[in-house]
Amino acid sequence: MHTPDPKLHRRSIVVAALSTMVEWYDFTLYLYFSTVLARVFFGAGAEALVAALGSFAVAYLMRPVGALVFGHIGDRRGRRPMLLLSMSLMSAAMLATALLPTEAQIGPLAAWLLILLRCVMGFSVGGEYTGVVAYLLESAPSARRGLVASLAAAASEIGALLAVGVSALTVSAMSNADLESWGWRIPFLVGAALAGAVWLARSTMNESPDFERQRAQGSIPRYPILQALVRQRSGVLRGFAISALGSITYYVGITYVPAFLISAGSATEAQSLWLSTLAAVAVILVTPAVGLLSDRVGRKPVLLALAGLSALLPILMFSLMAGESLGRALFAAVVLALVAGGVSAVGAVATAEQFTGEARVSGLALGATIATAIFGGLTPWLAQVLIEETGRNEIPGLMIAIVAICVAPVFLTMRETRPKRAEAPK
Secondary structure: OOOOOHHHHHHHHHHHHHHHHHHHHHHHHHHHOHHHHHHHHHOOOHHHHHHHHHHHHHHHOHHHHHHHHHHHHHHHOOHHHHHHHHHHHHHHHHHHHHOOOOHHHHOOHHHHHHHHHHHHHHHHHOOOHHHHHHHHHHHOOHHHHHHHHHHHHHHHHHHHHHHHHHHHHHHHHOOHHHHHHHHOHHHHHHHHHHHHHHHHHHOOOOOOHHHHHHHHHOOOOOOHHHHHHHHOHHHHHHHHHHHHHHHHHHHHHHHOHHHHHHHOOOOOHHHHHHHHHHHHHHHHHHHHHHHHHHHHHOHHHHHHHHHHHHHHOHHHHHHHHOOOOHHHHHHHHHHHHHHHHHHHHHHHHHHHOOOOOOOHHHHHHHHHHHHHHHHHHOHHHHHHHHHHHHOOOOHHHHHHHHHHHHHHHHHHHOOOOOOOHHHOOO
């Protein structure tokens, strides 16, 4: 494996890692702001929140479509042009969202326009995380792949932290009337500005060393998706399992939490957003630590340990959050965030290492991104529907536990992908 010159690629690695914050800023912003957007675009009441979460799920189904399209570009033309194109589309969609008319202005058409733009965003995001993770893995020294790839997850949570922080400030600083009239636009304008800045930074990046190797050797696959399906099928399945656990722990265990607290009557909108801010800080702190741990002890034991925690803890944590104690809710949210952050950290490098450089981005699209669409985009909506149907607040925790139990056998039988110490640079 080619080890890049650290001086040559250090800046590109930093830019690639930090740029994932825009993707997570937008997608977590929608969930953190879902109760506000429900009133602005879908009307009032519990049905409006279900509709808002449903539109999130529909948009997320576009993510694997975008991942396959951008994956082909990344495997055929390079990681750099793929990441520039996806960020261009994301910037435009975010700015257009900030300028949308509301239901009060144009009626039900407002909701349909929001859903359309969410679909565009979901399509563009499909090329984001997988492309960045592939780039970081291919640019990192082999002995530090886990740590470097985990930076993408850490930066993603910085984006989530920005999203919940901007949301909390916006909600706290104005009346409901101003918030629903014009204040809801502020977080999306901030996101559009962030996306534009990231595009400029990405324009200075070098191409991935591994893609340069493929270009020099003439080994760039003509049909990357077909190669991933035929030659790396088992990697696709393992990547699906890893991403399934990472997605449900993150999207149910972190980003759905504010909507859960509000609908359960455990906290106000402002309280739930500030609580989620603290949980986001916990994720940022734990992510690089778990990435480094996976470099020391391996991906497999870390994944197995986190699967065990995901099976045991979430039901109790959601029960605690449904109570009247804000302190217990904070404790439970932080515990869930630490588990989800750990899975995201090791999951980033473990999924990417299931594939060779040729067709790596397409392989990630087929495995990881499809799992994210199912277990990330659909699960917040499904959790809310099941709670309303059953009245059982522990349902979201049960959903996480079931997925953890199902994927644990895959983790148990998978081979270790951490490079052997003898292969690592001194």
